Amino acid sequence: MPDPVGSPLAARDRGLVWHPYAPLDGPQPYAVEGASGVHLTVTAPDGSQHEAVDAMASWWCAVHGYRNPVLDAAAHDQLDRFSHVMFGGLTHEPAVSLAERLTAIAPGPMSHVFFADSGSVSVEVALKLSLQYQAARGRPRRQRFLTVRGGYHGDTFAAMSVCDPVDGMHSAFPGALARQVFAPRPPGARLRMTVHGEHRWETDELALEAWADEVRTLAGAHTDELAAVVVEPVLQGAGGMHVYHPACLRVLREVADDHGLLLVVDEIATGFGRTGRLFASEWADVAPDVMCVGKALTGGYLSLAAVLMTRQVGEAITRSQFRALLHGPTFMANPLACAVANASVELVESSWKEDVPRVGRVLAEQLAPAAGLSCVADVRTLGAVGVVQLTSAVDVGRVTAAALRRGVWVRPFRDLVYTMPPYVCGDDDVRVIGEGIVGAVAEVHG
Numbered sequence: 207m208p209d210p211v212g213s214p215l216a217a218r219d220r221g222l223v224w225h226p227y228a229p230l231d232g233p234q235p236y237a238v239e240g241a242s243g244v245h246l247t248v249t250a251p252d253g254s255q256h257e258a259v260d261a262m263a264s265w266w267c268a269v270h271g272y273r274n275p276v277l278d279a280a281a282h283d284q285l286d287r288f289s290h291v292m293f294g295g296l297t298h299e300p301a302v303s304l305a306e307r308l309t310a311i312a313p314g315p316m317s318h319v320f321f322a323d324s325g326s327v328s329v330e331v332a333l334k335l336s337l338q339y340q341a342a343r344g345r346p347r348r349q350r351f352l353t354v355r356g357g358y359h360g361d362t363f364a365a366m367s368v369c370d371p372v373d374g375m376h377s378a379f380p381g382a383l384a385r386q387v388f389a390p391r392p393p394g395a396r397l398r399m400t401v402h403g404e405h406r407w408e409t410d411e412l413a414l415e416a417w418a419d420e421v422r423t424l425a426g427a428h429t430d431e432l433a434a435v436v437v438e439p440v441l442q443g444a445g446g447m448h449v450y451h452p453a454c455l456r457v458l459r460e461v462a463d464d465h466g467l468l469l470v471v472d473e474i475a476t477g478f479g480r481t482g483r484l485f486a487s488e489w490a491d492v493a494p495d496v497m498c499v500g501k502a503l504t505g506g507y508l509s510l511a512a513v514l515m516t517r518q519v520g521e522a523i524t525r526s527q528f529r530a531l532l533h534g535p536t537f538m539a540n541p542l543a544c545a546v547a548n549a550s551v552e553l554v555e556s557s558w559k560e561d562v563p564r565v566g567r568v569l570a571e572q573l574a575p576a577a578g579l580s581c582v583a584d585v586r587t588l589g590a591v592g593v594v595q596l597t598s599a600v601d602v603g604r605v606t607a608a609a610l611r612r613g614v615w616v617r618p619f620r621d622l623v624y625t626m627p628p629y630v631c632g633d634d635d636v637r638v639i640g641e642g643i644v645g646a647v648a649e650v651h652g
């Protein structure tokens with residue numbers, strides 16, 4: 207079939223520019239003409255124009271929407287001062303303010319911040335610092351990581367090594383990835399609201415106990431090789447939008463303590479309110495040793511991530527042979543990104559407590575009918591996350607197009623059609639998302 211002629215930009219893009227996990231001769235992308243509030247204006251490959259609610263918040267980042275006046279002002283203001291300076295030997299207000307802000311809101315006492323330029327790089331730094339920490343404590347042979355199956359931590363090599371070994375990209379790089387220790391995926395759980403408006407987590411208690419036993423055994427068998435536990439707290443994102451019981455995170459905290467490991471939580475997807483807590487670790491009342499944040503950190507404006515760590519970790523590394531954390535990206539603590547992040551985190555702090563449960567409530571109502579479709583295996587929500595899991599792989603092209611005709615931008619993967627809407631979605635926008643997803647799934651797979 208010849209390509210449709212509708213979108214000249216998409217035609218120029220094709221075969222020239224790589225897209226995430228896509229072949230050069232894959233389907234033509236949709237062209238974004240504009241973005242404002244929670245809406246994207248896109249031109250489809252057939253030339254048709256669509257105004258769509260962005261149900262993905264640009265891969266979970268754009269929590270305050272596009273062209274947000276507060277974030278725009280913060281960016282313009284910093285642009286008028288300076289947009290970048292090196293961070294070696296220099297510092298600046300946006301970085302220091304952001305470090306103060308992040309340590310103040312972190313789950314548990316965090317004393318130090320390392321700024322990285324993307325989520326994957328922050329995971330690299332967290333893994334690297336775990337080895338430095340163990341070496342500093344006289345245990346240089348501890349160089350492996352304990353994690354759970356079904357995780358996603360980024361696309362760089364060390365980050366890839368702790369991604370799910372089957373669904374991650376391990377098979378594409380045989381021999382090139384460090385071999386980590388994988389516990390089973392924690393059993394699935396659901397968060398229910400009681401009639402009194404209280405939260406109650408439900409899971410298969412026996413499965414949870416069996417899982418905990420396995421994790422303890424595994425850690426015991428590998429104590430002398432392990433540097434840290436690395437995990438996404440409560441919600442595994444790109445590894446399958448899997449929700450698990452906070453008790454599992456407490457088990458991992460115990461295991462880390464019992465075996466002298468650091469607990470590294472990857473809050474890159476879950477941080478800043480998304481799961482219904484400011485950080486998902488709070489569902490478990492767990493204080494991590496190291497925490498990575500990214501994605502929504504700048505409200506989706508610029509690429510920035512951060513690694514937070516406790517005083518104990520900072521002190522150990524400072525007393526070590528090298529004294530420094532051995533990393534230093536060119537764009538470390540980019541002032542423009544830090545300035546926008548300060549504004550974004552401040553907005554999150556003032557709004558997430560109302561917005562996230564509100565968006566979540568409407569989502570849960572709207573997605574519930576999907577459970578009645580025979581092609582649907584499960585419908586789940588947590589915070590401002592809504593997931594419709596099919597019984598087989600999603601026809602991504604057709605579901606995307608069908609949702610777009612209903613005014614919604616989604617990017618399904620595997621057997622999942624899901625949404626992580628911007629927090630600033632009005633109830634009507636969330637209804638459009640819910641109806642768009644259910645309608646598209648019913649039309650294509652029903």
Ligand SMILES: *Cc1c(COP(=O)(O)O)cnc(C)c1O
Nearest residue numbers: 324325326358359360443474475
């Ligand atoms: C997206 C993501 C990453 C990687 O972040 P990038 O900015 O894409 O490098 C790491 N961990 C989790 C949990 C993520 O969702």
